[in-house]
Amino acid sequence: MPELDRRDPEGAVAEAAKRCSNWGRWGADDVLGTLNFLDDAKRREGAALVRRGAAFSLAQSFDMNGPQRGWRRRTNPVHTMLDTGVDAERGTQGFPHGIGGADDVVFMPLQASTQWDGLGHIFDHGRAWNGRRAGDVVTSDGDRVTGIETAAARIAGRGVLLDVGRALGADGELPDGFAVTAGHLAATIAAQGGSARVGRGDLVCVRTGRLARARREGWGDYAGGASPGLSFTTAGWLHGTEIAGLATDTWGFEVRPNEFDDAFQPLHQVAIPHIGLYIGEMWDLDALAADCAADGRYDFWLTAAPLPVTGAVGAPVNPIAVK
Amino acid sequence: MPELDRRDPEGAVAEAAKRCSNWGRWGADDVLGTLNFLDDAKRREGAALVRRGAAFSLAQSFDMNGPQRGWRRRTNPVHTMLDTGVDAERGTQGFPHGIGGADDVVFMPLQASTQWDGLGHIFDHGRAWNGRRAGDVVTSDGDRVTGIETAAARIAGRGVLLDVGRALGADGELPDGFAVTAGHLAATIAAQGGSARVGRGDLVCVRTGRLARARREGWGDYAGGASPGLSFTTAGWLHGTEIAGLATDTWGFEVRPNEFDDAFQPLHQVAIPHIGLYIGEMWDLDALAADCAADGRYDFWLTAAPLPVTGAVGAPVNPIAVK
């Protein structure tokens, strides 16, 4: 792997895109990208990992106590009530025989909290996944081709936690700006043992410890600020391992600041439109990681079914790991 | 079971509530209700049901093509874009090195489409689950006690489909107004065979065929209008089976019109605040049902993790069944 030329993100993206492209791999009509790697056999393998039946939600909370600060109109979720128990108890809701109800509504950016990026989320020079024109895919009506609903029934299989924070960090956390390389991932796998092997169709969860730090110190710049994350140089690893998806406990999956002088999320630009990779962000891996550290088992059954908002380019998810 | 007195829903609710109450069963502080029945052993049992690895999403779509008509301010989900591929392709988004993006936001009632009712959704004479005052539980700030986030990691286990529509209906559909009794459920279980047994901790999916009819004929009054559904008289069955949750393919779980002259969802009034039952509504069971009819296996590994909107009294969910 040559050194990155910090002055040339565009060249680096072009080179990696060429090297890692999956365009056409599943036909011209494909809308699933790397989810194609996640097949029924992988689900059987995943289900067989349930030993104790212990379940973990990998979702952060969905509320105003979130990291969003309005960047590009991304607010935290706003939850309001249409009816309340206070009203019901007062008896003024107009229902018969003593029944009362509460009901509610939410307004939220689909990537406000724990989420999957859909394949229509990121483009490279106006091209979306599988080589389509971005404007043919995502209009004001949403993603008419690769909308998140196409993945509604797909994302359940074998999950693997790579707790890089615990394996290589101090007190379980990598520092901000730490670029996780393929070497770091390999070292983590080696440290964690056989249950941490990563292969075709797996759903990989990379824990950096960034969320634990935010939980301790406050959100600060969690959304968009400095953070550990995947190095741009992992593009080849993401492509070569043939994993189905990868999620992190950070806002933006890749290391920040990015590894170029003037850049914005260059690894996304390769991973989503070219590899067709499903990327998860803002997952809460801490409780699961503690359990894995305790029992030494790093793989598990994972269901991470996005809320199938039609045409969404990303979607909230409550991922459930079961060991 | 005596006949229902159509003129006295309040009396019937009171009687059933007394007979079926789980208040205090799991202590005064309990917030989970029947989810307490769903334990690690049940998850092991559920995971062991994965034979082929075939996955089914039981979610309807989340979009404007939904059944909502504004009743009590329930609209269909409104999905809008913050950025689009058309913009990205035009190259005016202001990002460097050719990266472009799309992003989006949703406004939706939490019970607009496929959902779980939380335990704070329904009250009986001002009382919520476990005997709490409704106004102590759900204020304008949401459900501060039994909010749906309390169930975030819980709802994964053994699912059982009771396809009453196929077992007892014509062309797989029960007519509107058909009240499904405990007898009908037993007959369906008997018809479906051993994999359809129902017991403690199970997640039961009752298919009436109402959604299939809406899909064929248009939404019409799907939301709130006439429908097959559970009879009020099933309260004892819901309580006695010790199931963890029950979901239907209808708007409102119970038969409509309700079985009293002047009533509104009386079975909810028993099931949620008194039994502490998790109720799912507007699930799409059709593809799963076809598969079950084909292979004769009616139980499966079900993960139905609600989106954990803090304080929500109901939540959207993309349930995933794996056989």
Place this chain on the structure above:
Amino acid sequence: MPELDRRDPEGAVAEAAKRCSNWGRWGADDVLGTLNFLDDAKRREGAALVRRGAAFSLAQSFDMNGPQRGWRRRTNPVHTMLDTGVDAERGTQGFPHGIGGADDVVFMPLQASTQWDGLGHIFDHGRAWNGRRAGDVVTSDGDRVTGIETAAARIAGRGVLLDVGRALGADGELPDGFAVTAGHLAATIAAQGGSARVGRGDLVCVRTGRLARARREGWGDYAGGASPGLSFTTAGWLHGTEIAGLATDTWGFEVRPNEFDDAFQPLHQVAIPHIGLYIGEMWDLDALAADCAADGRYDFWLTAAPLPVTGAVGAPVNPIAVK
């Protein structure tokens, strides 16, 4: 005026656009269109019309009891509470010294109810007002050139009511499909007398009676269905009178069905991008009209200041007429 060729809306639009264009009239940078006609002198003239001091709101209500049915994701306004008096009275809001509060939020399409169309609302073959490329004007970020905020301080002046429904209709209402021509407008002005004269810089309110009918019979297809409204042939009148804006009591300003075999709002296509005309829709002119009929005075001081949502292509407004 030649007959309209019902088979050729595109040709008719092109001809009228050429004939009525104001492109360049106020310079290449203009963002105000016909609001340029509304100057300080016109405001002095308008204010001088206040005789009794009687004020009329010309706004419909903004709530769920509106005409919207979800067309292109236009819902009715959804208003929810962040805090309520019920909560305040219960004393659980956490404020000191007995103060309590209520607060609220709204989600609404900007053209859900009484509104102004902004100049970025409609395009002709990809061209916006003053000849700009539509895509240079309105992106996912909103209207960056002619956003409604540019008109924030402008729309106060002399209002004139043309009560065509009362002048030419039966019981004050024109039938659905009635195309109001320049001749009808002239006849109405003549019938109403000198206070109804229309000229440069005026804000003209055309009452058809369609809203009165909806109020009596229910919304039905008020939003998008059959309606009286301006004939396509009034383009020349709209241009030649040099009015500053025109509002109606209908959903869509122009007659519906439109006067071509296969068309959608062709008069908009001339009026907004070519004339640069401010168009108001869904105004409630009934109370004002009754007053005008009673005292025979059809002009008044009108303030119709749009809510200045930055970049909006339309905006809700509570127009206030004072006589």
Place this chain on the structure above:
Amino acid sequence: MPELDRRDPEGAVAEAAKRCSNWGRWGADDVLGTLNFLDDAKRREGAALVRRGAAFSLAQSFDMNGPQRGWRRRTNPVHTMLDTGVDAERGTQGFPHGIGGADDVVFMPLQASTQWDGLGHIFDHGRAWNGRRAGDVVTSDGDRVTGIETAAARIAGRGVLLDVGRALGADGELPDGFAVTAGHLAATIAAQGGSARVGRGDLVCVRTGRLARARREGWGDYAGGASPGLSFTTAGWLHGTEIAGLATDTWGFEVRPNEFDDAFQPLHQVAIPHIGLYIGEMWDLDALAADCAADGRYDFWLTAAPLPVTGAVGAPVNPIAVK
């Protein structure tokens, strides 16, 4: 006026409430409070103030560049597009004859930007305006009694600017924490001359310079932080002058920090439920103030018609002053 006892806001509120109460003044059914003072004669007086015809919008912008930081779920307005010019220019919207369109939607707290507080916004010990129980007025359904729509046609009349910042401050701005007393208001009126007299039915605009400072220095804590504003001791002045409404260029109308050791907006607690006063907040008075300083005329025609969201306890407004 005795000194305030900083340790006893509750006592001070009770005393002022008793002294300044307008309960019953306009009958038991009144929903308008001090707007009753604003009559047709006052509107005639206001209209006569239009000399030049110059119009000023007193609205701040409604967008994400606002001061809100999420306190009690108050976000800045989120404006998103349903259709765009980029889409229209691309020609994929599905409309005939070359017409294209843009459309949009907004989600916003009703008090996110320039607004009127409605009479249901604040309560004193569970009592709303005119002595009603707060819970009888504002439920989850909104304000069913004094909703802002009751004021839809009312708020147009004589406006008076009291530029306390310019009269008594340094460089036109009062410092944060500066409590504007009745004495300061009188001094400002005296300094400004006869056009600044204040009396029954007037709409008073008090400029502190706080917004000018935020414009220069950034929003910082504009929303809820330290600010100049009315002293609690002005309650008597607000009551005795019989003004119809009062608006400021600050977030919260009254001085902050409040003038008691542990208090939250105590003047609101007197002004809204007891005086029945309409309070405007976050108005942009700077351009108008510059004009008044230049020509020495401090009164003007003012239309400040709230967006009539049914049941709202506050409402956005684009106030228009004409001189």
